[in-house]
Amino acid sequence: xxxxxxxxxxxxxxxxxxxxxxxxxxxxxxxxxxxxxxxxx
Numbered sequence: 001x002x003x004x005x006x007x008x009x010x011x012x013x014x015x016x017x018x019x020x021x022x023x024x025x026x027x028x029x030x031x032x033x034x035x036x037x038x039x040x041x
Contacts, residue, residue: 006032
């Protein structure tokens with residue numbers, strides 16, 4: 001874990017594909033990348 005950073009982010013949305021793209025872009029710009037993904041939450 002980065003000091004002063006995020007430990008984890010969990011997203012729940014009705015349109016995860018659209019929401020996920022926005023978060024993936026933002027977190028990618030901050031140097032983070034996906035670690036795990038669950039189909040059913």
